[in-house]
Amino acid sequence: MQTSSPDPEYDPAAYGRNFADVYDRWYGDVSDIDATVEFVAGLAEEGPGLGLVLELGIGTGRLALPLSERGLSVAGIDASTEMVELLRAKRGGAAIPVQIADMADPVIRRGPPARVVLAAYNTLVNLPSEAAQQRCLLNVAARLEPGGSFVSEMFVPAARMPSQRRTTPTRLGGDQIVLAATEVEPAGQTVVGEHIELIDGGVRVRPWRLRYLYPDQLDALAAAAGLELVGRWGGWRRQPFTDKSADNVSLYRLP
Structure with a gap:
């Protein structure tokens, strides 16, 4: 189910409609998939058994399929039927449950608790406003099991972005x-x-x-949703995060 967005000019399905046919070709190797899988798997394996990994913006399965092949239980959220159809056409893709919805819509709170919620490769900044980004993180907190983890990957904007x-x-x-x-x-x-x-x-x-976020702004949105910062790195291989880092991988936990 997909409901109307509080941001009237925003169409959550537009990105997928515009890029689905070229996404795998253009962006299939845009980030370190192996390192992402190992990072997320380590979080899913904390606690008893294997916890559910819920990917926001699951798309064509660039990360979800390798996570599933790693033996993890994976589900996804995506507003684009075009993207999800490509996922379901791939080997193993039809077995991954996907909810067609805007990740800022409270409807995504319905579903089994997740041990890990993943928002990789600029997913969160595709939302149109601070309010939408805040709604998304409130939804994340509502879906996490106690002690569960939210991990986000996005680019680091310049300190003074020029107009x-x-x-x-x-x-x-x-x-x-x-x-x-x-x-x-x-x-x-x-x-x-x-x-x-x-x-x-x-x-x-x-x-x-996109609406970009600085690390301290992301921390504030997460804190308002009840999520505590655990660590921040300059990449999925836990490279130190410095003032020269181009990437921001941030890990938060629900107490």
Whole structure:
């Protein structure tokens, strides 16, 4: 079930509709899958038995399938039927339960308690506003079992994000050219962009939008949801987090 968003201009299914057909090809190896699986598996194996791993923005199964193959119990949330159809068409994908819903919608609180909730590769910043991000973390806390873990991965914004517009080539090869046009709006902490694909003599525009978070802002949202920061790293291999880190992997726990 998918309900209407409190953010009237936000369509939670838009990203999947715009990128599902190229997601695996463009983003299949965008992060360290092996290290992510080991990190998450370690959390799921804490306590008696194997706990449920609930992935927000499960998409085409880039992480969910390797987690399942590792022997973990995995479920997912995603607003995009297009993405989830691709997951279900893959080997083992049909066995992973997925709820089609906006992760900021309280409807996702319905379901079995999770030992781990995972929001990987900028998932949380795809939500349109601070209020939506807060609602999502309240939902996370409601789904976690006592002592359960929430782990988030996102990019680290520059300390002073400049207000700018730019267009850069991102993929060149054969008969395909992809340009990324982005506009940064520091006042709202948003980046609005389009991937402009020139292929076979045609043009395909794939719009996207994110609202970035600084680490201290993420901590404040988590604390408001009752989640306590356990640790922060510069990557899934637990690299130290420094002022030069490009990635923010943060682990929170429900008391």
